[in-house]
Amino acid sequence: MTFVLTKNCEVQNMPQLEVARKHGAYASLEKLFARQPKDIIEEVKTSGLRGRGGAGFPTGMKWSFVPQNTGKPIYLVVNADESEPGTFKDRFLLERDPHLLIEGIIAASYAIGSHTAYVYFRGEFYRQWELFEKACAEARAAGLIGKNILGKGYDLEIYAHRGAGAYICGEETALLSSLEGGRGYPRIKPPFPAIEGLFACPTIVNNVETICAVPYIVREGGAGYRKFGTEKSSGTKLFSVCGHVKKPGVYEVPLGTPFKSFFKDYCGGTNGRPLKAVIVGGSSVPVLTAEQVMTMTLDYEAAQIAGTLLGSGGMIIVDDSVCAVEALADLARFYAHESCGQCTPCREGTGWSKKILDRLEAGRGEDSDISLLLQLADNMGGKTICTFADALAMPIRSWIKCFRTEFEDHLRLKTCPMKIGTLNSIRSS
Amino acid sequence: MTKLITLTIDGHPVEVPEGTTIFNAAKQLALEIPHFCYHPKLSIAGNCRLCQVEVEGARGPVISCRETVREGMVVRVNSEKAKQVRKDVLEFILINHPLDCPICDQSGECKLQDQYFNHSVQPSRMHLPKVHKPKAKPIGPQVMLDDERCVMCTRCIRFCDEIAGEHQLIMRERGDHSTIDVFPGKQLDHPYSLCTVDICPVGALTSSDFRFKKRVWFLNSTPSICTGCATGCNIWMDHHDRIVYRYRPRDNEAVNQCWLCDPGRMTYKAINAATRALFPMKLVGGAYQRLEWNDALSQVKEVLKSYKAADVVGVLSAQASNEENTAVKRFLEKTFPGLQLFWTGREAMPEFADKILRDADRNPNTHGVQALTTKRLDAQVKAKVLIVLGELTAQDLRLLMSIKPEVTIALADQLPHPEWAHYLLPRATHAEQDGTYVNRKGMEQQAKMAFPPKGESLSAVAIASKLMEIF
Ligand SMILES: Cc1cc2nc3c(=O)[nH]c(=O)nc-3n(C[C@H](O)[C@H](O)[C@H](O)COP(=O)(O)O)c2cc1C
Ligand code: SF4
Ligand code: SF4
Ligand code: SF4
Ligand code: FES
Numbered sequence: 001m002t003f004v005l006t007k008n009c010e011v012q013n014m015p016q017l018e019v020a021r022k023h024g025a026y027a028s029l030e031k032l033f034a035r036q037p038k039d040i041i042e043e044v045k046t047s048g049l050r051g052r053g054g055a056g057f058p059t060g061m062k063w064s065f066v067p068q069n070t071g072k073p074i075y076l077v078v079n080a081d082e083s084e085p086g087t088f089k090d091r092f093l094l095e096r097d098p099h100l101l102i103e104g105i106i107a108a109s110y111a112i113g114s115h116t117a118y119v120y121f122r123g124e125f126y127r128q129w130e131l132f133e134k135a136c137a138e139a140r141a142a143g144l145i146g147k148n149i150l151g152k153g154y155d156l157e158i159y160a161h162r163g164a165g166a167y168i169c170g171e172e173t174a175l176l177s178s179l180e181g182g183r184g185y186p187r188i189k190p191p192f193p194a195i196e197g198l199f200a201c202p203t204i205v206n207n208v209e210t211i212c213a214v215p216y217i218v219r220e221g222g223a224g225y226r227k228f229g230t231e232k233s234s235g236t237k238l239f240s241v242c243g244h245v246k247k248p249g250v251y252e253v254p255l256g257t258p259f260k261s262f263f264k265d266y267c268g269g270t271n272g273r274p275l276k277a278v279i280v281g282g283s284s285v286p287v288l289t290a291e292q293v294m295t296m297t298l299d300y301e302a303a304q305i306a307g308t309l310l311g312s313g314g315m316i317i318v319d320d321s322v323c324a325v326e327a328l329a330d331l332a333r334f335y336a337h338e339s340c341g342q343c344t345p346c347r348e349g350t351g352w353s354k355k356i357l358d359r360l361e362a363g364r365g366e367d368s369d370i371s372l373l374l375q376l377a378d379n380m381g382g383k384t385i386c387t388f389a390d391a392l393a394m395p396i397r398s399w400i401k402c403f404r405t406e407f408e409d410h411l412r413l414k415t416c417p418m419k420i421g422t423l424n425s426i427r428s429s
Numbered sequence: 430m431t432k433l434i435t436l437t438i439d440g441h442p443v444e445v446p447e448g449t450t451i452f453n454a455a456k457q458l459a460l461e462i463p464h465f466c467y468h469p470k471l472s473i474a475g476n477c478r479l480c481q482v483e484v485e486g487a488r489g490p491v492i493s494c495r496e497t498v499r500e501g502m503v504v505r506v507n508s509e510k511a512k513q514v515r516k517d518v519l520e521f522i523l524i525n526h527p528l529d530c531p532i533c534d535q536s537g538e539c540k541l542q543d544q545y546f547n548h549s550v551q552p553s554r555m556h557l558p559k560v561h562k563p564k565a566k567p568i569g570p571q572v573m574l575d576d577e578r579c580v581m582c583t584r585c586i587r588f589c590d591e592i593a594g595e596h597q598l599i600m601r602e603r604g605d606h607s608t609i610d611v612f613p614g615k616q617l618d619h620p621y622s623l624c625t626v627d628i629c630p631v632g633a634l635t636s637s638d639f640r641f642k643k644r645v646w647f648l649n650s651t652p653s654i655c656t657g658c659a660t661g662c663n664i665w666m667d668h669h670d671r672i673v674y675r676y677r678p679r680d681n682e683a684v685n686q687c688w689l690c691d692p693g694r695m696t697y698k699a700i701n702a703a704t705r706a707l708f709p710m711k712l713v714g715g716a717y718q719r720l721e722w723n724d725a726l727s728q729v730k731e732v733l734k735s736y737k738a739a740d741v742v743g744v745l746s747a748q749a750s751n752e753e754n755t756a757v758k759r760f761l762e763k764t765f766p767g768l769q770l771f772w773t774g775r776e777a778m779p780e781f782a783d784k785i786l787r788d789a790d791r792n793p794n795t796h797g798v799q800a801l802t803t804k805r806l807d808a809q810v811k812a813k814v815l816i817v818l819g820e821l822t823a824q825d826l827r828l829l830m831s832i833k834p835e836v837t838i839a840l841a842d843q844l845p846h847p848e849w850a851h852y853l854l855p856r857a858t859h860a861e862q863d864g865t866y867v868n869r870k871g872m873e874q875q876a877k878m879a880f881p882p883k884g885e886s887l888s889a890v891a892i893a894s895k896l897m898e899i900f
Contacts, residue, residue, distance in 0.1 A: 342474075
């Protein structure tokens with residue numbers, strides 16, 4: 001299999017420029033500078049590449065929104081905030097092949113007419129940031145970053161910035177606020193960053209994985225990229241797999257791969273217990289039951305039909321030892337903790353949901369709790385500045401929908417049924 | 430010319446310029462959409478979500494404070510759906526609210542109380558422990574924070590950043606633990622800090638000065654003018670039982686918009702002060718003795734009888750209204766034709782001036798008094814008799830000591846200090862009479878009488894006419 005993203009991720013010392021170059025890093029630049037920026041955008045459009053940060057917005061189309069005549073600088077901002085529970089695929093690329101990201105940044109910046117790129121690292125990515133800074137220094141010394149790159153007359157500076165550890169700073173406009181030195185509050189859209197982003201200038205925000213796919217597209221053409229994946233979900237995608245799985249890790253597969261074979265062939269199945277549920281695209285997306293997920297293929301359209309989203313590709317495997325109420329309470333705890341607190345429904349709704357779920361799990365629930373939770377999900381979802389509130393509303397709706405009897409059992413038994421049975425069932429397994 | 434857009438709101442067609450928000454379009458129909466975070470003078474935050482309305486064809490409710498109108502748009506503010514959205518937002522706002530309205534100083538003028546009463550009135554479904562946050566925390570010399578009551582609208586933060594130009598307030602923490610705060614070791618201490626109290630829709634920010642002095646429903650509000658400087662900010666003078674409790678800004682786009690400065694607000698204290706001159710008095714052996722009005726007037730007449738116009742100097746005041754200055758001037762010129770007339774007032778204070786409201790001239794009526802006499806009291810003045818309207822500054826007093834007049838008569842609202850006036854005729858303050866003041870822009874503005882003069886004080890107009898009668 002020809003890999004787009006992870007081809008060199010197992011190469012020893014790949015973050016060193018010399019090693020990277022031996023393995024073809026920066027080979028796309030000759031082709032890049034031989035073409036006009038707008039042709040590169042066309043090529044990316046042809047490739048069908050969609051954003052890998054979660055929303056899946058077509059990348060080439062996003063790039064084409066950048067106005068080229070405002071007289072203001074244009075910025076590229078790479079989103080390396082990766083904080084969604086279950087998601088660690090960008091980390092993999094950052095650790096294994098930072099030069100691929102730099103190469104992608106050069107290509108993307110060139111295409112959109114930017115001469116300044118920022119990479120926003122999640123606060124906890126200290127090692128990854130250090131590695132990236134080192135790679136940048138080497139690339140700069142080799143004339144790959146800075147003035148007149150490779151003598152082609154194109155200038156680009158890259159700055160790495162570390163966040164302070166807030167999930168919300170992965171939301172692109174919160175990221176921009178944070179990058180500007182402000183509080184990580186998402187901004188009302190429109191205006192979209194492509195029109196008015198960083199320092200009120202046209203800005204493209206892309207995920208690490210998205211940018212890392214660009215060198216391949218430059219090298220092999222949009223059509224080359226389309227060799228992978230399906231008609232509407234082209235290319236390959238990283239899935240970071242964690243939870244009750246035999247071989248957790250990061251896997252690159254062509255979009256459209258059936259979940260069933262992916263799970264069996266790549267991940268080795270569960271740890272032995274029956275599969276209960278899968279969150280396929282990071283903690284924010286609706287959960288699927290084992291039956292639902294087994295018939296699904298891993299692409300944007302199939303995910304939608306199955307009632308979920310491909311999201312970031314952070315896959316959480318849940319076996320039958322997990323209590324649905326506890327799992328949802330755990331998710332709610334995360335969202336209550338990470339809500340930026342701007343919008344009333346999100347600020348209050350996430351915290352309230354968490355408290356209700358905690359009491360439900362502890363067996364102290366009230367009869368109306370399930371319907372109350374569903375109402376809160378409706379009262380939060382789609383009524384806020386960013387989609388963070390939906391990121392809890394969707395799990396609430398889906399966990400209750402898929403595992404309603406478990407919620408009802410907690411109310412009826414006034415305790416967690418799993419808790420009564422847990423010790424026995426673990427011993428017996 | 431901007432294009433006009435026609436839309437309907439709750440079935441009523443309305444035509445507004447392109448770019449108008451739904452919120453402002455509704456205003457044209459005299460429809461006030463409930464809101465917390467929106468403020469006409471501040472940037473749009475869009476965070477409270479209370480102003481959401483239904484727009485036909487939209488994916489969900491939209492915030493009317495931000496969404497601009499489109500041709501043919503169909504907006505529903507009072508549909509069942511829109512009403513429910515407001516209820517839901519209010520429910521969220523109240524789940525962690527301490528519900529301590531009985532001991533909240535904002536009670537009675539709280540937007541949350543009003544909105545709940547008008548748009549919700551549903552019992553709480555939240556039976557879980559609430560989030561606790563700082564209460565009664567002073568965040569500056571003038572402002573007290575009760576963070577549990579905060580609705581996180583960020584109006585106060587935006588005011589400091591955008592109007593006062595001082596980045597002093599911040600939001601700390603996240604989610605339902607978000608809390609308004611100042612920077613470590615810093616305070617909310619810019620000269621407009623009390624405006625945050627005005628615009629805080631709830632009892633989260635209250636005035637340390639006004640707190641717990643009076644329940645607001647006992648207060649009467651009289652339209653008046655701040656006499657703190659030449660800007661002449663328009664105020665509501667809030668009072669009860671002849672005591673002034675506070676000044677609040679009264680909207681006037683041409684003068685103060687909707688703001689006031691902190692020092693200006695505090696000038697109300699002079700009206701209630703224990704040092705008010707409330708009775709006619711005479712200086713006897715270094716101390717004032719109370720007189721009956723009739724005695725005071727006849728004694729003044731008696732004392733003045735022996736002086737010619739050339740011996741008498743009259744001093745008008747930039748602190749007093751046009752009416753007072755004119756009446757005193759008329760009396761003096763009739764009684765002592767050809768006397769010398771000067772004016773005085775507080776000394777200019779350049780450091781008081783700023784680009785927001787405050788003027789270096791701390792007199793409310795400099796333009797007005799200058800129309801009556803252009804001569805400022807100065808060292809050239811020679812007088813045996815001095816008749817002074819209003820207060821004298823320290824500099825004026827030094828001058829007075831040096832010319833040593835034989836008789837001094839003050840029409841003042843404060844007891845002269847040191848005791849320089851031989852006769853004191855107690856003058857009512859601007860709270861106790863109607864008056865016109867001409868501000869720095871030359872605008873004539875009215876201060877209305879809030880209550881009758883305290884004690885036996887009288888407006889200078891009345892004093893002048895009494896003198897006129899007996900002379
Ligand atoms: C709450 C929230 C958190 C997000 N976190 C991330 C993140 O950690 N990394 C990321 O790339 N995108 C994240 N996104 C998506 C970004 O807003 C944005 O859509 C993305 O970075 C665009 O890049 P793409 O088009 O390449 O996917 C998040 C969105 C939301 C609403
Ligand atoms: S939805 Fe939540 S996270 Fe997003 S801006 Fe509003 S409060 Fe912040
Ligand atoms: S203190 Fe008042 S003005 Fe400031 S955010 Fe809270 S509610 Fe709004
Ligand atoms: S600016 Fe002048 S008039 Fe206005 S409140 Fe302050 S002191 Fe009073
Ligand atoms: S007033 Fe519109 S969101 Fe607050």
